[in-house]
Amino acid sequence: MTTPSQSPIAVHSYADGGTKRLLIDGHLVDASSGRTFESLNPATGERLALVAEGDAHDIDLAVAAARRAFDEGPWGTMKPFDRQTILSRFADLVESHHEEIARLDTLDMGMPLTRTMGNRRRSVGMMRFYAGLTTTLRGDTIENSIPGDFLTYSVKEPVGVVGAIIPWNNPHIAFIWKVGAALAAGCTVVLKPAEEASLSALLLGEMLLEAGLPAGVVNVVPGRGEVAGARLAAHPDVDKIAFTGSTATGQEILRASAGNLKRVTLELGGKSPNIVFADADLDRAAEGAAMAAFGNSGQVCSAGTRLFVERSIFDDFVARVAQVASALKVGNGLDLETQLGPLVSATQLERVTGYFRVGRDEGASVYAGGVQLTEGAYAKGFFVAPTIFTDVRDDMRVVNEEIFGPVVSATPFDDMDDVVRRANATTFGLGSGVWTRDVARAHHLAKSIRSGTVWVNCYNLMDPAVPFGGYKMSGYGREGGVHQVDEFLNVKSVWLRTD
Ligand code: NAI
Ligand code: MG
16 A cells, blocks of 8 residues: 655635534524534544534424425425526536636545545436426326216425435535435435535535525534434424435434424445356456445445355455455545545544454454554554455355445355355345346346346446435335335325316
């Protein structure tokens, strides 16, 4: 691994050390408690900004604003074309300010600039996709079999006030993913960003106002999960929660939602299998398997963290993946050469290095990595080396639990039935990968793996038009694709006697 160099451009107008305020009802306001929390750069430990810390009272104010905007404001009566115009303008702003947004996410959570900048097509594309969907909402005219003359039709109506709770691992994308679909459906939103990366959500919230979004339609309230997030999840006047994050928090949210039976969609964790057959293009597969596990320093919900390799090529293939890993440049994400940034926080560092110990204690071998990086410019940040465990058993914790760091366990398999059974022997079902040149085998696996996405000879590709989401404990509901907007709509049936 090469030593990271410090980038000269570590300043950002939105991360100038000053205080960032909550966005409620079209205004930037202090938290009602007056409290703030620090936002740190995980590559250097430096303070980027103080962020107003919203609590239950601020959430209540934001929900009230979102309710007014939905029931009384111009948003509820606005024609789809006019909503679309605002969303398109916002997409233009995201496009023209993308570098600023990308830099902010890099500073705030460490993801390399090459990756945040590389998301431009995705974030702008998502926003344009949602803007397009705004004018496509429709119900059905339905034949009924009731004697007499009755017309039946259905209409789709926005569910109302949406609470969006997002994680830190891809902040501005997560914002657009939730808010874009909710607005396309005509809902209003209270968004709580993650404590670790709140800044781009506030910046995007301001951009929505600049695009002409009426006050109160989108409110952004940073704060602690167990306080602000929990209040949003339990709030009696919130109609739906759209959540991305850990499975444990997803379960909490579901429990909290029971009070008013609000609708919930959950995009949760994973422990996705990535299966490599001996007949695959092994150069491509090795690169793909490494980035499936190590990309964004493994802080990806669909990361391919259980690598199954056909036994005849196991040793050679693992050596190739380790080769790719050793060439990856770990460092400050602002450096354009950096491929892997730091972990997001000291907590996440502790969690990941904890799993290094767990794996060793369980008897796994550390084939590569397995250490925190502490030399030179790494010293102040939260850096770890990309890590490969071998000699693993399927019942080990490092094979079953979501680590959310650049850690993969590699294990050989003997035949297709064996690997399908083992790949599916998990409580999760988010992503999966298959590497083979055999078309029949690819189809068989695509059908047999119980996960929301199967990537064949590629990994972690995402597109606004292609649905993404979980099976089993990876959650339910789909994001992306035309399916997503339905998650924010109610269906109303109308009966009309016509004789
Ligand atoms: P988390 O799931 O606790 O946090 C995600 C969001 O939920 C944040 O905005 C947080 O403030 C909020 N939240 C936390 N507790 C809440 C509650 N009781 N009610 C409502 N909202 C709440 O994840 P965290 O703590 O950041 O990371 C812990 C682990 O979770 C990671 O190591 C990783 O394994 C997993 N994770 C998975 C993600 C995924 O996309 N699958 C994303 C983030 C974390
Ligand atoms: Mg948490």
